[in-house]
């Protein structure tokens with residue numbers, strides 16, 4: 689494992705579906721796959737953990753046949769244990785729960801494994817890494833939020849980069865097989881800071897959909913910028 693400050697894990701570009709046209713989500717999901725994304729993130733919001741309401745499991749299940757890339761559900765919900773089985777049934781191979789929503793995080797993550805899915809844990813900007821340092825052996829991914837969760841189109845919080853770098857150090861030191869994901873405000877002017885700090889899975893929403901040259905151009909531009917931090 690190299691000691692390059694950035695990550696040596698493959699760069700992955702993961703779209704947030706929030707800016708998509710909800711009236712034709714199946715087609716939108718297929719278009720994202722055709723544009724070359726590596727996985728698709730569903731921002732699941734329950735109107736309690738965050739002040740917004742989005743995708744129920746039936747919506748995701750309806751879109752599952754339209755793409756073969758990995759579906760991850762970012763569960764911004766108060767009670768992930770109750771909802772987890774429904775999102776696995778809907779076709780999500782990876783469930784990401786918020787450490788702030790779990791009284792028994794170790795049990796919740798173990799439970800996701802028992803459902804046959806991969807587990808991830810997310811941290812709000814104000815939450816320290818210490819909240820997850822004792823569960824890194826249970827997860828495939830740690831998500832460092834680079835905005836306060838609940839909405840797309842917010843400004844990137846660059847002061848999260850030292851947290852990403854410290855997490856990378858924790859992961860390397862422990863020999864953990866863990867992807868580091870960032871989410872919120874990721875675009876052409878911010879992705880290199882996050883990738884150089886150690887993130888290898890980069891979630892982008894508005895930056896993909898506002899590219900005048902289309903989704904495929906947006907995805908490859910973000911990938912090239914992130915990979916350029918490696919050389």
Ligand code: DX5
Nearest residue numbers: 704837838840841873893894
């Ligand atoms: C916010 C979500 C993000 C958001 C990203 O709570 O978790 O996935 O949709 O959108 P942008 O890239 O527009 O910040």
